[in-house]
Amino acid sequence: MNTETMKRVHRLQTIIHLFESQVKRRWRTREIAERLGINEDTANKYLNELQLTGLLPLTKEGLYWFLPEGAVIPRLQLSLSYPEAVGLYLAGRLLAQTRDERNWHLTMALHKLVEALPAPVREQQETIAALLLTEDRDREDVSAIFLALACGWVQHRRLRLVYEPPRKSRFETLFDPYLLEPSAIGRTIYVLGYSHTVQALRTLKLERIRHAELTSETFVPNPSFKAEELLQRAWGVMYGDEEPVRVRLHFSSQVVKRVRETRWHPSQEIRLTRDGCEWTALIGDLVEIEPWVRGWGADCVVLEPEELRLRVISHVQRACQNYGLQPAPLSTHEPGRLNADLFRRPARPEEAEMKERKE
Structure with missing residues (x-):
């Protein structure tokens, strides 16, 4: 810290x-x-x-x-077993690792958590605090924005936000925060709520909020908003506005054990095949799952949907160009069969000329 x-x-x-x-x-x-x-x-x-x-x-x-008469100062008083204490410690570590920005409110919470741990755990307080509360001065400080989001969510207060999407101009909107949700995939915090500009539910990323302030207006959450249902079909936090899409992937035998170790999505189904396994899930939005798919490299092949398959193919083709490799032409996927031409270096002019002479 x-x-x-x-x-x-x-x-x-x-x-x-x-x-x-x-x-x-x-x-x-x-x-x-x-x-x-x-x-x-x-x-x-x-x-x-x-x-x-x-x-x-x-x-x-x-x-x-x-302090008004009868006022109660909130105190964090916990009675924890050792496994519960370690569980909270691990949750705090995960929170600390997913922060890409400075946020003193989270730092304060982690500090209180350390103080509330049982004595045998608290004896390691200096080590734990050093791990939990490490911050980088060069990172952006989002404490003021987080304060507005947190209070708006808890108190049902409407917010005035300035938001800057990655490929669009920044804009101002009134926003009703329905839920704050962390994402280990994006290493960030998202706020789900109602945007008065588009008059629809939107998911906003904390780092893209340039300004946030509480207004004097309150709001009542839309009763049709069911966070558990939206996040059940989400990959991370992005749930999409359309019907869930069936994603079907083939994993090679090299990574089957790793794939089966983790429950990546609530709807996932895994079927073992001769040369690996087939993974299927219903996903609400393809934005966040695409980087995850690409991260498996050649050990993962998209079978469906076609939209995701073409995105990954386009990424592989660009990577081949960056490395001076010649990608293979599009063909029907055959799991387990290696296309030897996929990463073959294109022939130099003199090599092509010699080949023609031989022929």
Whole structure:
């Protein structure tokens, strides 16, 4: 965890401790700033964030911040068995590995998780914290955007977003966040919800959101939105708007064991063949599964749908061109039979001339 993030987490915890230790006291922003050794603007920002995120149920009257009578400060109190504690630790590790950007809210959550672990596990706190909380100063900080998304989702608050798709111009839209979903495939977090610009459900990628702010409007999620049904047919998070597509792949005998080790999709079926196995699943969108298919290289052949098959063929042809190889012409796939011409280097002019002379 970099120095700035450590300072931020420490300051927030200090503010929480001040209000915990003196529940009935009223604090001026200036007093908080003096305690932390920061300016009043920064202290005010921290207090507002603690109030907005629910970490401190603060109220402000005039110049004073205080906890209303009967207010309860949220605490993470867990009673965990060793397997449960290790399970949460592994979940935290996975979360840390899938973050491609800085996000102090997740850092704070992981820090609290480490503190809540049973004593035998917590004794390794320094090692665990170092693994969980490692951050790169050069990565983009999406903390403010994540704050808006998280609060909008939990509180059913409408958001105003600026979004920049990969191959289109950025645009602004009002957005109702229905669900936040992590993706190990894309190493990111997606938000699923209703876009008022297109008046339809959309899936947005966290890194492509350039700005996000909470509005004063609330929303009621569409009762027809069934997250479990959408994600059941999704590959990762991309579920598509059309009917699920049947994807059928042939894997060579070299990778059958690896393919069978993992449940890649809830609908998958695997049938062993003479020279490998045939993998079938119903997928809602082909966008995310294509890189996965390509990652198997020559050990995976797309049998259907034709759209995915042609995409992979096009990718292989471009790769051949990049390496100066001559791809074989399109032909009917025969699993188990190697086409020797697929990666054959094209003949040089002098070689072709010598061949003609011999003939």
